[in-house]
Amino acid sequence: MTPELGQLALILALLLALAQGILPLIGAWRGNRALMAVARPAAVGQAVFVAMAFGILVWAFLHFDFSVRYVADNSNLELPWYYRIAAVWGAHEGSLLLWILILNVWTVALATFSQKLPEVFASRVLAVMGLVAVGFLAFIIFTSDPFGRLLPMPGDGADLNPVLQDPGMTFHPPVLYTGYVGFSVAFAFAIAGLLGGEMEQAWVRWARPWTNVAWAFLTLGIVAGSWWAYAELGWGGWWFWDPVENASFMPWLVGLALIHAQAVTEKRGGLRAWTILLSIFAFSLSLLGTFLVRSGVLTSVHAFASDPRRGVFILAFLTIVVGGSLLLYAVRAPKVAGGKAFQLVSRETALLIGNLMFVVAAAMVLLGTLFPLIGDALHMGRISVGPPYFGFLFPLLMLPVVLLMPFGPFLRWGKGDPGLLKSILLRVLIAALACAIIAAFFVDGQLKPILAVAAATWITVGVLLYSYKRWREAPRGRRYPAEMAGMLLAHLGMAVFVAGVLLSESLSVTSDVRMAPGQVQHIASYDFRFDGVHRTTGPNWRADQGTITVSRDGAPVAVMHPQKRTYPHGQVQTESAVDAGFTRDLYVALGEPMDANQIEGAWSLRLYYKPFIRWIWGGGLLMMLGGFVCAADKRFRLKRVGENSAAELTLQDASA
Amino acid sequence: MPMNPTRKRRLIIVLLILAAATVATGLVVIALQNNMNYLLTPSQVQSGQASDYKTFRLGGMVKAGSIQRSSDSLKVTFTVVDADGSMPVEYIGILPDLFRDNQSVIATGHMDGARFVATEVLAKHDATYMPKELKDAMAKAHAKKKIEDAAAAQDKMP
Numbered sequence: 001m002t003p004e005l006g007q008l009a010l011i012l013a014l015l016l017a018l019a020q021g022i023l024p025l026i027g028a029w030r031g032n033r034a035l036m037a038v039a040r041p042a043a044v045g046q047a048v049f050v051a052m053a054f055g056i057l058v059w060a061f062l063h064f065d066f067s068v069r070y071v072a073d074n075s076n077l078e079l080p081w082y083y084r085i086a087a088v089w090g091a092h093e094g095s096l097l098l099w100i101l102i103l104n105v106w107t108v109a110l111a112t113f114s115q116k117l118p119e120v121f122a123s124r125v126l127a128v129m130g131l132v133a134v135g136f137l138a139f140i141i142f143t144s145d146p147f148g149r150l151l152p153m154p155g156d157g158a159d160l161n162p163v164l165q166d167p168g169m170t171f172h173p174p175v176l177y178t179g180y181v182g183f184s185v186a187f188a189f190a191i192a193g194l195l196g197g198e199m200e201q202a203w204v205r206w207a208r209p210w211t212n213v214a215w216a217f218l219t220l221g222i223v224a225g226s227w228w229a230y231a232e233l234g235w236g237g238w239w240f241w242d243p244v245e246n247a248s249f250m251p252w253l254v255g256l257a258l259i260h261a262q263a264v265t266e267k268r269g270g271l272r273a274w275t276i277l278l279s280i281f282a283f284s285l286s287l288l289g290t291f292l293v294r295s296g297v298l299t300s301v302h303a304f305a306s307d308p309r310r311g312v313f314i315l316a317f318l319t320i321v322v323g324g325s326l327l328l329y330a331v332r333a334p335k336v337a338g339g340k341a342f343q344l345v346s347r348e349t350a351l352l353i354g355n356l357m358f359v360v361a362a363a364m365v366l367l368g369t370l371f372p373l374i375g376d377a378l379h380m381g382r383i384s385v386g387p388p389y390f391g392f393l394f395p396l397l398m399l400p401v402v403l404l405m406p407f408g409p410f411l412r413w414g415k416g417d418p419g420l421l422k423s424i425l426l427r428v429l430i431a432a433l434a435c436a437i438i439a440a441f442f443v444d445g446q447l448k449p450i451l452a453v454a455a456a457t458w459i460t461v462g463v464l465l466y467s468y469k470r471w472r473e474a475p476r477g478r479r480y481p482a483e484m485a486g487m488l489l490a491h492l493g494m495a496v497f498v499a500g501v502l503l504s505e506s507l508s509v510t511s512d513v514r515m516a517p518g519q520v521q522h523i524a525s526y527d528f529r530f531d532g533v534h535r536t537t538g539p540n541w542r543a544d545q546g547t548i549t550v551s552r553d554g555a556p557v558a559v560m561h562p563q564k565r566t567y568p569h570g571q572v573q574t575e576s577a578v579d580a581g582f583t584r585d586l587y588v589a590l591g592e593p594m595d596a597n598q599i600e601g602a603w604s605l606r607l608y609y610k611p612f613i614r615w616i617w618g619g620g621l622l623m624m625l626g627g628f629v630c631a632a633d634k635r636f637r638l639k640r641v642g643e644n645s646a647a648e649l650t651l652q653d654a655s656a
Numbered sequence: 657m658p659m660n661p662t663r664k665r666r667l668i669i670v671l672l673i674l675a676a677a678t679v680a681t682g683l684v685v686i687a688l689q690n691n692m693n694y695l696l697t698p699s700q701v702q703s704g705q706a707s708d709y710k711t712f713r714l715g716g717m718v719k720a721g722s723i724q725r726s727s728d729s730l731k732v733t734f735t736v737v738d739a740d741g742s743m744p745v746e747y748i749g750i751l752p753d754l755f756r757d758n759q760s761v762i763a764t765g766h767m768d769g770a771r772f773v774a775t776e777v778l779a780k781h782d783a784t785y786m787p788k789e790l791k792d793a794m795a796k797a798h799a800k801k802k803i804e805d806a807a808a809a810q811d812k813m814p
Contacts, residue, residue: 344665344669352669356676364680364684367684367688368688371688375692382695382696383692383693383694383695384692384693384695385688385693386691386693387691388687388690388691389687389690389691392683392691393683393684396683397680512730512749512750514728514729564753572753573753574753591750591751592750594725594727604730606750
């Protein structure tokens with residue numbers, strides 16, 4: 001009975017979403033306050049019903065209700081309770097339910113914090129969110145019902161994909177989705193701005209904290225995914241340019257461009273049309289990501305299902321959203337290039353170059369990701385684009401960004417001071433060269449690690465110089481407003497990230513070896529002794545567990561226990577063992593027994609030494625922190641009240 | 657018409673963007689050309705289609721009983737088959753978790769005489785994945801029964 005209640009809740013949510021999407025738009029158009037007032041209660045009601053449906057699905061998982069097909073397909077009696085909850089978003093239907101739940105959380109937050117926005121504008125924004133919800137709720141109800149029954153009810157279910165049975169996986173999808181879906185807010189603001197006609201500079205200020213928070217969540221989600229792939233996939237890579245990774249990376253790049261473009265639009269009034277366009281693209285790419293992952297067009301580890309009906313639905317939805325918003329853009333976008341003029345040497349130019357690089361990089365990733373589809377359509381054969389394509393182009397595109405980073409904060413709006421820039425250039429250059437020369441002695445003149453140190457120093461010294469300048473020149477208490485502190489943190493994160501990537505890529509020692517018990521391998525000044533393999537069991541798996549004792553110059557460093565797990569339905573999953581450290585990771589994974597009948601004997605093993613690999617995720621986390629800190633700036637909240645009355649008047653005039 | 661500073665500035669910006677776009681397009685084309693991987697089945701390789709490519713991906717099923725391990729190194733040899741052809745493959749390294757007889761696999765590598773030397777081997781329902789092109793490519797090579805297996809496996813994928 002309860003699953004049917006879930007279905008009913010979804011249908012009621014759809015009806016409320018329709019009300020939320022249509023009535024306030026009509027109200028804003030006709031100046032009818034009663035209709036506009038529908039937006040908030042409808043949004044809250046919709047959220048309540050979606051949360052109810054989600055709760056019912058969680059309940060079904062916790063209580064082993066195998067009469068629900070989705071539960072039977074993705075869990076069994078042996079699965080621990082925490083993975084039964086994670087199993088809710090472990091496959092297609094449930095992950096869409098999670099998507100819509102998160103959209104509702106964003107909408108309710110928006111409804112709560114938009115009280116001070118002009119009524120007309122707020123109701124338009126909420127209506128756009130409602131329309132997005134209509135699309136996804138209809139998708140769930142008509143093509144991907146998570147509450148479908150399975151009769152007769154089986155005694156036990158199948159299994160959650162063992163790859164997903166990992167702590168990292170329990171929070172990676174919700175966080176990633178929070179980022180994805182969060183771009184819908186910037187999108188809704190942009191569409192509401194276009195619908196209103198008058199391109200108020202104020203709406204960009206209102207949208208900025210939302211965009212920053214969404215981008216920060218997306219950053220965290222990508223970092224979590226990368227870390228999970230490293231720990232779980234068993235070959236120690238942290239990024240594979242897999243279609244689905246790319247699907248999350250493209251909105252990230254465009255979102256990054258959007259954050260910077262919004263700053264220009266808010267402060268100087270320039271790049272208005274570009275900011276709107278980026279808002280549309282960021283959300284469209286989030287939708288495209290969902291489409292790529294869920295439709296099975298590009299099969300990958302994340303592609304849950306290949307139901308053509310779903311693909312067609314998402315494609316149609318995508319066409320309506322992208323086509324519709326671009327059409328609206330073409331009709332209503334601000335025609336005249338507005339904003340204050342700027343010189344060639346100015347902060348606007350630097351941000352513009354950065355923007356171009358991010359957008360071109362996103363386009364490059366999009367081309368590489370969709371190339372198999374293009375090749376198929378043009379009958380060029382079965383083609384895929386290898387990771388070297390991305391690995392070659394992406395650093396090239398990011399090079400100008402890294403080079404410009406120290407100067408961005410020093411450049412003034414409108415017109416920069418070339419003299420100041422020269423002195424900054426001199427200082428960061430000397431610092432970078434000095435550190436590069438010192439590094440050269442440590443790495444025997446290898447180019448890549450030297451570059452890593454030089455690039456990281458280049459960015460870091462830029463950040464430090466600017467922090468020092470603020471410390472010296474600005475009065476106490478106003479030295480580092482949150483917006484600036486966030487920027488500095490995120491830029492520092494970039495330095496840490498670049499160092500981590502280049503150092504770990506160039507200095508890693510990887511070795512696939514055959515080892516008999518008692519044998520020792522010497523890798524990067526560490527001695528790995530293989531002490532054999534024995535059987536062990538967990539809550540819902542049994543495993544061959546190896547013991548590897550690591551020492552350095554005779555001193556013990558770590559005892560590591562990599563596993564090869566077998567789950568009840570025969571799936572095999574390699575669990576690597578990682579000894580983490582600030583400057584290096586030691587990584588061991590079991591390959592296979594040389595003689596399948598004798599697991600006590602020799603095994604093939606992967607032994608990796610990965611220097612500075614944690615810096616990659618550390619850098620990502622700093623960027624995330626930067627995003628959150630930026631969003632917390634008081635300026636975004638306090639000034640709102642003051643500007644509201646004026647903005648409200650203009651908007652009301654426009655609609656009257 | 658004399659250029660005022662605004663016009664001049666805009667012209668410079670537009671020219672810079674154009675130049676950057678040209679360079680970017682050129683690089684993208686070069687990178688694409690160098691990194692396109694074609695997927696071929698053993699029978700397609702035997703009919704000579706692989707001669708155009710230095711490296712390519714070989715897709716098919718592992719022939720039952722063909723897996724031979726070296727006793728003192730990580731070298732392993734096996735045969736990949738489709739309905740009409742077979743191809744010996746040599747690989748040094750650790751095979752994926754689900755590599756076994758009658759398993760669909762994709763190996764990336766190059767031809768060395770009549771042998772295929774693989775640098776990477778992927779098996780279906782693995783932490784790595786089985787591209788759906790394999791199913792299509794094998795269908796093209798008229799594999800009948802085995803395709804159904806692969807299709808069933810495909811449906812069960814995560």
